[in-house]
Amino acid sequence: MISLTEAHRCISMLESLQPVRIPLDKALGLVCAEDVYAVHNCPTVDSSLKDGFAVVSSDIAEASPSHPVTLAVTGSLTAGDEKAGVHVSSGTAVRIMTGAAVPQGATAVLASEFAEVSGAAVTITADSRIGLNILCKGSDIVQHQRVLAQGEMLGPAHLGLLAAAGVKEVICYPVPRVAIAATGSELVWPGDPLTEGKVAASNMVTAAAELQAMGITASTVLVRDNLYTLHEHFQDIVRQVDMLITCGGVLDGDKDLTLRAMEQIGMVKIFHRVRIGPGKGACMGMVGKTIVFNLPGGPPSNHVALLLLALSGVRRLMGFLDCLPRKKQVFVSEELVGQTDWTQLVYSRVHSAGGSLHAVPLSNLTRFAAMAKANALIELPEGCAVIKKGSLAGAWFYPGYF
Known part of the structure; x- marks a missing residue:
């Protein structure tokens, strides 16, 4: 059994997938x-930031409403036009649209609201410094x-x-290929009739949704509690995916067959059992180049192990150097009692107030209600027996929060 910190270190050492174009x-x-x-370069040429007129700025240095300057309009340019052959010289102007290449000889672009066109001439009523309304070549992005x-x-x-x-x-x-296998003869597909003793495969649904939020469409399968069946399914799946996440069967009961089946197909364990609660039974290993996370079957245990361990492994495969969940300090609204022998995780709802983060533990809610309402897991680390009301504590955030 290892600590959460040690488990995170193991996950951070996983190799990312082979890059592709x-x-x-x-x-x-x-x-x-x-x-x-x-x-x-971007832009590839000096271009206009305004609809207006490309001019020689010295021609209109004294222009004002009381002293207008008239210039001859010798051409026009719109975005995408070739500027070859279009030239501005003293006493002339070229009509120009936003994004068009600034013609040779022009030193500024005067916005159209300061100009009035009459036939082939334009009357200017404002001055313009050199470079006004010109986006220079490479000013956004320089080649190389x-x-x-x-x-x-x-x-x-x-x-x-x-x-x-x-x-x-x-x-x-690339996007990892991920499969989720929910194990247990009591499981049924969500939406199917729940006869006595049967349970909907909610862990599988939650895991698939978390992966979908990361842009990954996972394949899903239900596997009955039969060693041969588990062996056959797992052996087939690991040949096709980069990661297999299993739900259930990681403890020591007669029907906890997942790890036995994984051993039969050659899984090399990296760790088994992490000193966290809930989620202690989690296991990580490899079958060839395929990463395997065996998560507990109890919904809170499965969910915590998914958030803190398996999803971190997915992010590592995707190339994230910082693959762990986001962790921040929060003020807790009530006293929390921990277990000194392991890291205790408490579902909580965190909100921002007065420039700091405040966490309300959800211990009064049912398991599924707490999982759904929470956006973070308050951490009571190993050796911490109590966190007093109003004290700071670390909190691991759900993906997408804070």
Whole structure:
């Protein structure tokens, strides 16, 4: 049996999946496996920030409503037009749209609200300094500069940045292939009739939903309490996935056959039993290159082990260097009593008030109600017998909170 810290250290040492080249439209939520560099400048030319007129700024240095300046309009440019052959010289102006390339000779762009067109001439009523309303070539992105670093997760704005930098594909860690096997002859598929003694496979549903929130569609299967059946299913599954998560069968009862079946197919244990409550029975191992997390069957034990252990393993496969759940200090609203021999986890609801985080333990709720309402697990670490009301404590947050 190992501590939670030791279990996290084991998970953090897992190797990420082999990187692959991914098109931008498929890369959302993935992690860069290498630094990414700009293919070209952005913008590729000096371009206009306004609809207006490209001018020589010295021509209109004295322009004002009381002293307007009139210039000859010699052409026009819109975004995407070639600027070759379009030129601005003293005494002339070129009509220009936002995003269009600034023509040769122009030193500023005057916004259209300060200009009035009459035939082939424009009357200017405001001055313009050199460079006004011009976005210089490479001012957003310089060709060959590093735009993203290895280990960064790609969000929507990151993908926009890469597109602006001329990047079509990015080397990323791929989405892991994950299977969830819920074991137990008492289990039925959610929605099927619950005859006496049967239980819906809620652990499987929760785990699949957590993975779905990470962009992973896991395959799911129910397996009866039969050593041969478990052996056959597990042996088949591990050949097809990067990670197998099992629910149930990790204790020492006559029907707790999961670990026996895993041993039969050659699983090498990395750890078995973690000093946490709930979740103590969790096991992690490997069958070949496939990572296996064997989680307890009791809903709170399964859920805590999923949040603190298995999902961390998934994130590590996805290339996250910091793969552990987010942990922050919170003020607890009531006294909590722990077990000095292991780390106790308490479902809680955390909210922000007055610039700090405050946690309300949910010990008065039923198991499923507490799991559903909570957004964090207050930690009473090994050796901590009591956390006083109003004291600070560490809290592990559900994915997506704080």
